[in-house]
Amino acid sequence: MSVPAGTRPAALTAVELSQVDAQWRAANYLTVGQIYLMDNPLLAEGLRAEHVKPRLLGHWGTSPGLNFVYAHLNRLIVAQDLDMMFVTGPGHGGPALLANTWLEGSYPEVAPEASADAEGMRVLFREFSFPGGVPSHVAPEVPGSIHEGGELGYSLAHAFGAAFDNPDLIVACVVGDGEAETGPLATSWHANKFLNPARDGVVLPILHLNGFKIANPTVLARISPEELDQLLRGYGYAPHYVEGDEPERMHQLMAATLDEVLAEIRRIKDNPDGQRPRWPMIVLRTPKGWTGPSKVDGQQVEGTWRAHQVPLPAVREHPHHLRALDAWLRSYRPEELFDPTGAPKPEVTALIPRGARRMGANPHANGGLLLQPLRLPDPAAHAVAVPRPGTTSAEPTRVLGEYLREVFELNDTHRNFRLFGPDETASNRLDAVYEATGKDWQAAIEPVDEHLTRDGRVLEVLSEHLCQGWLEGYLLTGRHGLFSCYEAFVHIVDSMVNQHIKWLRVSRKIPWRRPVASLNYLLTSHVWRQDHNGFSHQDPGFIDHVANKSSEVVRVYLPPDTNTLLAVAEHCLRSRDYVNVVVAGKNDSPNWLDAEQAALHCARGASIWEWASLHPEREPDVVLACAGDAPTTEVLAAVTLLKRYLPELAVRVVNVVDLMRLQPDTEHPHGMSDREFDALFTTDRPIIFAYHGYPWLIHRLAYRRTNHGDLHVRGYKEHGTTTTPFDMRVLNDMDRFQLVIDVIDRVPGLIRSAGSVRQAMTETRERHRRWIVEHGEDLPEIRDWSWTA
Known part of the structure; x- marks a missing residue:
């Protein structure tokens, strides 16, 4: 564990302490304002019921912790000139991310109506979770985000996907303690066994324990500190602890801990020794709804599940709730944070990065800005001979593996393509790719192992959730990939692909969001040739699931033979902003079309x-x-x-x-x-x-x-x-x-x-x-x- 705060020298000077606290208070004020207010943003007049939204929507409980982390990461970025992204696991803390991107100026840049003044603040408040406005969760409209907050569990997988092949990037990932109970997140802790210190970036998990979900305590917040520490160390991390609720002490403790963590990261990055390092992480324990109303109507709110969403639910109806809201907002001393025009004062912005160093403006979080087209072979160069229909046969995915091998070779310099799959690359007969690259593996390697390497570009782990999350993070930060899976078991990621489709659909309508490479599925070992594995392996229903989704995003291809599979694969790898589902067999089957006929047939559909x-x-x-x-x-x-x-x-x-x-x-x-x-x-x-x-x-x-x-x-x-x-x-x-x-x-x-x-x-x-x-x-x-x- 880290050295107790009382034995350390202060990490922040008095000026820095005042600045980081001002930034935190300003973000908290803006967060509360978004949940409640539609007018009177600076409280220039007495708060009245008509200033309050008729429908109160949003999530307060996690937001002050997110604001706390964001402010301290900003300080670190400025002090160390870091290239850092922010991934929000508790995505329902949408107002917190909007608040911080408004303060840093990245949100007004993409939404000029929300300018850095009183009128822009009013717009920010009014449009949050409001008809015609922006969602209550972290969504594509929020600059700096690659993570849809509507469903929990995917943040850490996305963070590692973003870090792969980005050696200078640090991805700070806040993991909520409710989210930590989900299957995808629980598996994602193992992603550190695939992160190469020399080739990849860094993921800094920040496990935020505020103790409660919507209505229940969280598991990790209720186990003993010793058990939690053993769990995290068992996952291979070196945890650092920041715990408490007194602001000045917490600011100093968080700043000192981040300095220590960054020093550890630099030691690992500067001295890669070929062994898997024990990456640092932070466990942040704060009250749920920190700095909000302590009690409402005689019931404890701060530090309980009651703070999860809207602590004061009836402000328009009950004058005492209105007075409590007014006192809550004024507790942040907005007159010290914003000038009379509504612009943040210099003390608030002193520790906010500039330009692309702002987490809301990091180009990796708008991956289309960085996207380089893949260099792709001509499918005809890999086509099988078809002198007449049905006179030759081939294993379609085996031939595709040879095509993908060349994709790896042609793009080796950019290192912007990866193949993901749950322990099935060879089973799905794509193993020709191993002639170009091995399987990424940072844990122990034994003589019996095949194709494992510290520098591999094939990622295999027996978790469809983790493969999906890695690929999404990789694509959303400007790279390309393919997910190969048994057809029956891709259903495991039904909900994940649903969220990704929603993300793409919304992103396509946002002018500043640049197109990203499509999410490509290769579904093989399919229903008609799972005769040996039996009923459990026979299910073609993923097509139905995807076909129900947004038509502008979804594509489904059923190539009848090898050469049409090659033509479809080339098309999908070139495409942008789609989810492409390709279903193809791996067993020996007839070839019907030659390369030219296959290309024409695919063009017709x-x-x-x-x-x-x-x-x-x-x-x-x-x-x-x-x-x-x-x-x-x-x-x-x-x-x-x-x-x-x-x-x-x-x-x-x-x-x-x-x-x-x-x-x-x-x-x-x-x-x-x-x-x-x-x-x-x-x-x-x-x-x-x-x-x-x-x-x-x-x-x-x-x-x-x-x-x-x-x-x-x-x-x-x-x-x-x-x-x-x-x-x-x-x-x-x-x-x-x-x-x-x-x-x-x-x-x-x-x-x-x-x-x-x-x-x-x-x-x-x-x-x-x-x-x-x-x-x-x-x-x-x-x-x-x-x-x-």
Whole structure:
């Protein structure tokens, strides 16, 4: 532990103490003003009920602690000329961050209406958590933020993501003690095992223990100090403690502790020895709602859960609450902090950094300012040979791994690309990347280990939460990356990607926010080839989750083969401000398109495959559509059966690689007009659609289309087990034989003329079932099938 405050010399001179305290009081005043006031910002006249907002929204409890930390970090930045970011774990402390960025001038720069004067202060107060204003949480509107405060748990992962490959950056991350109870945050403490002192920046965790959540005590605040210290040291940190509630003592203690911590950081950074260091962190223990009302209506508020949101909830209704608010605001002595025009006085701003050193103006927190385009190989240079459709095969993700290897090589100088995944890079057959870079690992390395290195650019940890958080932090600070995951288990980050999508959607509408690289998912080991792992590994529902989100942000791609996967990957890695979901298989599968055809197909997003269609010169009797690699194979196998048994039938094959093309162009930027859709799918012919995921998503995307009544979708129906690859398709009625049955059932006249064919298909399905039970593998005619049409 640190040396007790009483035995240290004072870290702050009397002048510095007055300055840092003035900055803290000013931020506290502005924070309270945002929660309560819509007029009379400087209290130039007596406070009246009409000066108070009709709806009181916001969170006071964590804000004074955030203001305290911000003021002291400002002092340190000025004294040591540091490049520092601020990540706010208790994101519901939005008014605190707005207060500090207003004081430092970064907020008025992006929101000129909130100028550094009385009128600007009134605007700041009025627009906080107000219709037409800014949210109550830390949000994209707040300069210096990369972290959406609407949900807790992601701050530390984001901070480490920001620090990777930023050797001169210090990321100060305040972790709330409520947030520390979440799964993502608990895992994030282990990120220090991946931070290279020579290559990466520094993360300074500041665990803020104010004791309470919304209505309950917090775990880390109620365990013994010894147990807490053992826990944090067990995570590999060197904790320093700042505890108390008396302002002058706390200022001196915090300043001295930060000086010690910075000295430790510099010793680590200046003397990297190849061993994992024990990075310092700070545990700050203050009362919840510090400096706010001690009691309200006879109940203790300060230091309790009652301070979490709005301590005085009925100011307009109860005169004694109004008087208490007036006394609370005046306790910060605003006349000492702001001049008659409303501008902060020099004592308040003396220890605030200037220019890009301000945490609200740090360019890393507006990562698009720093973003350098990736140098990307030509997908055609890695394409597999396809002399004719279906005559060659490949493992799509293995070929993609070779492409990504070159991405690493081409961008080695900038070190601005990383691959993230939960222990699955080799399993997902991307292991060619290890020829260019290893797996980042700062803990012990043993002889049996493969590809572990102190300087690796592949990050693997068995926590989808941590991979997601790292990647978000990496992207939001101006770099590029890819998250590879088993399809079924990417659901773990549903809530995280939801927050990121919201962040991107809002950011796109903020002029000063620059576009960042897209968040790219590669989902493989997918539902149709998890036959060996069984039901627990079979779930394509992440697509549904993402498809529900903002259309201007979300893209979903289902490449049917290797070369289309390469084309899609290149497009996604070039894109900005999107969440791209790419679902592709890793097992050996047919190649349908050569490099040029694949690029054109991806540009279209959906197209007729005339080479696979039957009698393409005629108007089709039926449309067989497909989206996904397994559905494409089954549709083409169904075509060969139809050619054999019903040779006069005109069949149109439509493949969809960009799923959002199915939506109307009024609903999604990639959507098709009704004319385009009708040209592909017809207006009056049966459509049998084999789809990778849950069938009802296709219906939802296409429900407004002219021919939706003739659309019949086959896909995953939550029927799974450990079985053969083809049996997964039979169990879910997406097999080639069922597709032929569907054609017979839906094309007028065939149910009468093709009854024997229908019966043959049904019998083959039953023969398949008996065969696999006896032999443990698929029928020879399935295993040996190849495209011959």
